[in-house]
Amino acid sequence: MKAIDKKKSNTMSGVFRHMNREFLFSCIVWLAVCPLWGQTNFGIDAHLEDDRLLLELDEEVLDTPMHLVRLGVGYHHIQWSRQGDHILLSLSLIESQTGTLIPPIVRKPKIHKQLLGRFDIIADKGPDHSVVIDATDLFLKTHIQYEYYAKQNVVGELSFIDQVDRYPDQLIIRTQRTIEGSDGRKTIDADFSLYLLPEPMEPRLYDQRMAFNSEVVDIRLDHENQTWTGSIERWRLEKRNRFNGLATPIQPIVFYLDSQIPDPWRPHVKKGVLEWLTALEAAGFKDAIEVREVSHNMVPGTEQLKRTAMVHWDVDEKMWKNKSDGTSQCSTVRDQRTGEILRADVYLGGLERLAMEYFVRCAPLDSRAQKFPFPEDLMGELIQSVIAHEVGHALGLRDGNFGEYAYPFEKMRDTQWLKQMSHVPSIMSYSRHHHIVQPSDSIPTSLLMQRVGPMDLYQIKWGYLPLDSGQGEQYLEQLVRLQDSVPWYRYNFKKSPALGPDSSGEVGDNDDPVRSMVLALKNLERVMTMIASIGKGQKDDDLLMNVHERAIGLWYREMGHVLSMVGGYTVQLKSGDQNGWVYTPVPMEEQKRALTFLLENAFDLPQWLSKPAYLGRIHHSTESDQLLIFQIILLKELVSDRRMQRMEFMERVHGLEGLPEHVLAEVMEAMFKELVEKKVVVGKRRQTLQKALLGQFAYAVEEEGRVFSESDVSGRSPYIYTPFSKNIIAIELQKIKEKLEKGIRKSGESATKGHLTLCRRYWNEIGEYLGE
Incomplete structure (x- = not known):
């Protein structure tokens, strides 16, 4: 394996920019005598001259699938083709062996073709032989979109091709790029690889019930319950005789x-x-x-x-x-x-x-x-x-x-x-x-x-x-x-x-x-x-x-x-030929047991968790109380619109009668349990949680205008509280109003009394939406 070192010549830079006749002639002569050219192992060779990258393409690589890889970033399935005195480099629909046409950029399926470059042929060895192009700008200036990779603003005068590494089956082009970002300029390695694809192997069809990636499915989109005609991603492991039992692969x-x-x-x-x-x-x-x-x-x-x-x-x-x-x-x-x-x-x-x-x-x-x-x-x-x-x-x-x-x-x-x-x-x-x-x-x-x-x-x-x-x-x-x-x-x-x-x-x-x-x-x-x-x-x-x-x-x-587990399902993905539910509710008694555990342990914390002995070494403000933030998230999730919708569905379809009412009643009783004590005292952490719960319900009842929106009719509605959920929320809020009045009268502690007074005022604002 041999690497081609970079050659520099400041005197040639102006000549190369203008591509005049004298330079073209010298290039042709150079191609004829340079021992490295004409010895391509897979149809492409490269040479650096005066900071310019010359690629020699054999006739056999034209209209043949290749890979262009930005190392560590992404890759594309590419094709070179000839158009008169030019070479085109393009991305286009990929013909999968499974019969699927795959878009060149998965997340943008409407893009069926994208031209990456159109290059002048600066030397031509004749029919059925090779051509030479200047591909410098392809690797230094052209914006090539890769999945999940943001566009880079390249500073051209501070970017250059550093080296070309030449191997029997691929080329690696190493560049130094200076890019302009929001935090200033930085110089990075940006390396590329070109190589031919192998003869296609036999694909294995993707199945959503199994855990393999697919060349069609974008794993970050989580397309559940959709049928894809695609192949799974796997290595080419082959036996000399596929029926030999346990055998060493031809190529491990x-x-x-x-x-x-x-x-x-x-x-x-x-x-x-x-x-x-x-x-x-x-x-x-x-x-x-x-x-x-x-x-x-x-x-x-x-x-x-x-x-x-x-x-x-x-x-x-x-x-x-x-x-x-x-x-x-x-x-x-x-x-x-x-x-x-x-x-x-x-x-x-x-x-x-x-x-x-x-x-x-x-x-x-x-x-x-x-x-x-x-x-x-x-x-x-x-x-x-x-x-x-x-x-x-x-x-x-x-x-x-x-x-x-x-x-x-x-x-x-x-x-x-x-x-x-x-x-x-x-x-x-x-x-x-x-x-x-x-x-x-x-x-x-x-x-x-x-x-x-x-x-x-x-x-x-x-x-x-x-x-x-x-x-x-x-x-x-x-x-x-x-x-x-x-x-x-x-x-x-x-x-x-x-x-x-x-x-x-x-x-x-x-x-x-x-x-x-x-x-x-x-x-x-x-x-x-x-x-x-x-x-x-x-x-x-x-x-x-x-x-x-x-x-x-x-x-x-x-x-x-x-x-x-509360409002939760177990999931078994299935084909159309399989019987039974894909989504099965957690049994109601198990949901109730989980709810009881949460209400007893997630919102009343032991001191070893909420006030460990070392806390003063790492925090100085209640703004750093991440544990309280987690409690609020858990509480809001417990009564969230999505969970309520699932519980309503379970009640309607699966026969879990009374589940939504039970969950809301238990949550409200547990979260305001201090109000029924002989002497009402609400700690600081509980005060925050009670206000968060009332705030979640305020959000619920204020959504009335969104229930019958156009998006609901189309079946793509945002998560919202249904009219049924709002009804049972209203019932529970009415119970809390009565408890708040009694709690204010029974509270002898000023902080608690002030908190409950604010809760009552908060409730009064909610009551306007409830017609109170």
Whole structure:
């Protein structure tokens, strides 16, 4: 492999701009004698002359699918074509092997063709040979739109092509770009790759019930319950004989380790990658993944490794504040005609964040996690777990809800179950570490880590198993139908807020969120007593503050998991041939149990949570009371328009009679319970929550003019409180009015009396809309 160094010549710049006849002639002569030209390995070659990029295109690459990749940003399926004395570069509709026409920019389906460049042919070797164009502006000035990537304002005079790297099957063009942004100018690396696409492989059709990405479905749009004729994203794994049973693939998936990964972490990164070997064995492939080191003759970033994967070290420990920033992530480059993954990049970052997340969940269960920094063995296990998750993305799996609300609660403290099944079915869920077991359970710390589980083996088998072309689709459907009897094989799209207990994340997940929360609270209390000690030896309280925020964030997510049961559904995505509901309400008694738990625990807080001993070290104002903000969010979500609509539907369609009335009555009684006490005293935190609840109901009753809007008729209405919800809200508000009057008379404490007086005034304003 050989790189072409940049050549500079200030005297040629004016000549090249004007492209006069003398320069054109010299260019033709130069092409004839330069040994590098005419030796293209895949139809394109390049040369830098006087800061200009010359591309030589063989006839064979014209009208042939290629990839143009902006490394680390995105890629496009492109075609070069000839128009007289010009070469055109365009994006156009992509013809998928499944029969689908894919728009060149997925999020803009109305764009069917986009011209990226029209280039003068400055040298032509004749029919069936190559042509030369000046492509400098394509890489320095042309705005090329990539998914989710904002336009950059390039400062032309401070941007240049730095180098061209030439390999047997691709070119890499490295540039330095100075861009103008709202925070000033900055110079960045902007590198590009050009290469031919392989012969199309056999696609596998996308199925919404499975967790694979598709070259058609934009995963950020969450198109639920829509049928797509697209192929899933996966690597080209093939056997010499597809019916050989367990066999080594012709070409395994090769993961290279970035040379920047520190030596202590390299074995753990490798283990994280190789966790997926067992899953690929379930699909019939032995030794389907290899892990290799980057050799010295590979350029930085190893972008030339087409049809391989790379694990990058994305942590600059010398950079101010960088260690705790960011997360690990994965990106892929795919052949959109078939879904074939051609390249995957895993970026390992946010190590301090990994440690803090583990501390707030497992410090009471793992003595290694009770002091920062963590020892190498523990940090290595955390790195292995997060790498395994990102490699799942590199194999084609997406984020979402994997078999949640399915494992039996009773098994969550069973060592044998945990060894065989893990505490969650999939490494791809966001349940994270096992934090509901108790210290007395003596669970080995290795079983607290999230790892590749049975759901992952099931998914990979469905996506990668070689099939008989005659009965393949039937067999795949049989695999999907296992979800009917094995609930932890079910997958649904990630939604926010959660639709139900099988759609939550970052929680202790099993089929009993309430009992799980009881155990989680016990461990969280233990964590809160440990937090003060982690600041010892630190230069400031930054770590203390960050861990505290993650601890109360965990409390909020766990409470949100319980909340999801109220007006919540379980989800099993189905095809048109399957019987039964896609959305099944959580049983009414379970909803009531969850509601009771919330009202007793989410809005009356223990002192260990609301006033930990170290709080004065990290906060100086009630404006920093994030816990109170979380309580308000939970309260408003509990009586939100969306939840009320779901409960009304459950009552009307599923027979959950009286559910909306019960929930509102219980909420109002619990939130204003002080008003029926012999001596009425309302604490400061409760005062804020009561006002927030009245404010939510004020919003509800003031919406009257929107009920029959045009958007409602079209079926695309915004979430609103229905007339039925407003009726029962009005009934509950009337009860509160009477309690407020009595509470003011019984209150002997001035702050409470003032609060209740304001609530009555607030109620009077609401009453105007109720006709009071």
